Amino acid sequence: MTPEQKPYLTGHYAPVADEITATGLTVEGTLPAELNGRLLRNGHNPKPGVTPTHWFKGSGMVHGVRLREGRAEWYRNRWVHTPALDGAPYMTERGPDLSASTAGTHIIEHGGRLLALCEANLPFELDRDLGTVGAFDFDGKLRTAMTAHPKEDPVTGELHFFGSSPFPPFLTYHVADAKGQIVHSAEIPGATASLKHDFAITRRHVVFVEGNVTFDPNEHSGIPYGWSDTQPSRIGVMPRGADGTGRVRWFAIEPGNMLHVSNAYEDNQGRIVLEGPTVDREGFRLSWNWWVGAPGRGSEPNTRSYTRRWVVDLAAGSVDEQIIDDLAVEFPTLNEQYLGSENRYQYAISFPDEKGFGGYGVVKYDRATGARRINQVGDARLPGEAVFVPAAGGTAEDDGYLLTVVSDLKQDASQLLVLNASDLDTVATVHLPRRVTAGIHGSWVPDSELDGPAA
Numbered sequence: 001m002t003p004e005q006k007p008y009l010t011g012h013y014a015p016v017a018d019e020i021t022a023t024g025l026t027v028e029g030t031l032p033a034e035l036n037g038r039l040l041r042n043g044h045n046p047k048p049g050v051t052p053t054h055w056f057k058g059s060g061m062v063h064g065v066r067l068r069e070g071r072a073e074w075y076r077n078r079w080v081h082t083p084a085l086d087g088a089p090y091m092t093e094r095g096p097d098l099s100a101s102t103a104g105t106h107i108i109e110h111g112g113r114l115l116a117l118c119e120a121n122l123p124f125e126l127d128r129d130l131g132t133v134g135a136f137d138f139d140g141k142l143r144t145a146m147t148a149h150p151k152e153d154p155v156t157g158e159l160h161f162f163g164s165s166p167f168p169p170f171l172t173y174h175v176a177d178a179k180g181q182i183v184h185s186a187e188i189p190g191a192t193a194s195l196k197h198d199f200a201i202t203r204r205h206v207v208f209v210e211g212n213v214t215f216d217p218n219e220h221s222g223i224p225y226g227w228s229d230t231q232p233s234r235i236g237v238m239p240r241g242a243d244g245t246g247r248v249r250w251f252a253i254e255p256g257n258m259l260h261v262s263n264a265y266e267d268n269q270g271r272i273v274l275e276g277p278t279v280d281r282e283g284f285r286l287s288w289n290w291w292v293g294a295p296g297r298g299s300e301p302n303t304r305s306y307t308r309r310w311v312v313d314l315a316a317g318s319v320d321e322q323i324i325d326d327l328a329v330e331f332p333t334l335n336e337q338y339l340g341s342e343n344r345y346q347y348a349i350s351f352p353d354e355k356g357f358g359g360y361g362v363v364k365y366d367r368a369t370g371a372r373r374i375n376q377v378g379d380a381r382l383p384g385e386a387v388f389v390p391a392a393g394g395t396a397e398d399d400g401y402l403l404t405v406v407s408d409l410k411q412d413a414s415q416l417l418v419l420n421a422s423d424l425d426t427v428a429t430v431h432l433p434r435r436v437t438a439g440i441h442g443s444w445v446p447d448s449e450l451d452g453p454a455a
Helices: 281-292
Strands: 021-023 027-029 039-044 060-067 072-078 105-110 111-117 123-127 131-134 159-164 173-174 183-186 200-203 207-209 213-215 225-227 234-239 250-253 262-265 270-278 304-311 318-323 328-332 345-350 359-364 372-376 382-384 386-389 402-407 415-419 426-431 442-448
Touching: 021 027, 039 111, 039 402, 060 402, 072 318, 105 442, 207 262, 225 281, 262 386, 270 281, 270 328, 304 328, 359 415, 386 442
Parallel strands: none
Antiparallel strands: 021 072, 027 426, 039 060, 039 442, 060 072, 105 111, 111 123, 123 131, 159 173, 173 183, 200 207, 207 234, 213 225, 234 250, 262 270, 270 304, 304 318, 328 345, 345 359, 359 372, 382 402, 386 402, 402 415, 415 426
């Protein structure tokens, strides 16, 4: 297959060839004056002439838009300059090089640092203008990889995360305090080589998910995982705190694989409710073949990904589970002030499924009523993960804005849409100076979270 035929190098996913900076961006509508900060979005963008063997092997590129006082001050994009960007191998004679990262999955802020993440490696620190500072190992305390989906507790400010490996120790759990110092690390007993991309925290528990995708030494795409019918699919529940690490309980669930958690919480009966998009065996096959550019793939990178709910009854030792929506979605988000607590609203991006049902759009779920609202962004337009930003003085859970970068193939352009999170109506459109490659995850970083004078 030629590079032009690789689905992750074409269409919405075609990489950009250079780094640029543009200032004074055009705005339609009125940007809320309270949006003072940066929308940062990461994704895979191999350098010109490079054809990665897997979508996830493409080098990371961060795109940023700076908003301040009703203006869109700048757009810039920068590769994360890791050893892997220049072709350094992950595996060496001495073992894995945790700094040889694509750093292309997510970008977060914690303790005043911007961290570009890829789950197989150390995080990479960036400066406020998206320049690469270097690999960050929490002052030598992080000796494992770091998940691309850490969870910041909205009450304590702690950052909970894990390192997963296809080799023992399979799972190591970490907690960093609000200032960014690791205060707890421990290996998790009973874990397997199952792929653990995301996890959840509640007010009292940590929740791990092991699906049917596990280490496969015969997979040669560079991402050594594959579906296994013999790998148990299960949920691991562990009390939060240093004394809870050895007390993990594993609960068997139906076969499947979940990449991203929507949220988890304890209900009024003390049961743990966990939700997120999942795929079955066929859905994983279609998606994986898209990710590696193999025949028999789905038309989208996220095929047959339907939202599932698990209710774990710790007292009874049982799990009730069901698919709660038949729309193919991915990249779930929420008002993160409700992370770990019961939330009413969730957001996601919809994709056409293998039968052509649905389409690209920003989705809002009302968990209290079961209602589903979709903003169909238009023909040949793909929105990225919708990041929730609370409104100043807001009192309701959905008082805020959703920020999403849209790839527009017909116009060969991109826009940052600012949507009202309550009704999904467009508040403002920021026109970007180029079409931004469809990416993966990102964050809104208020100016108040970064030290020093505004750049």
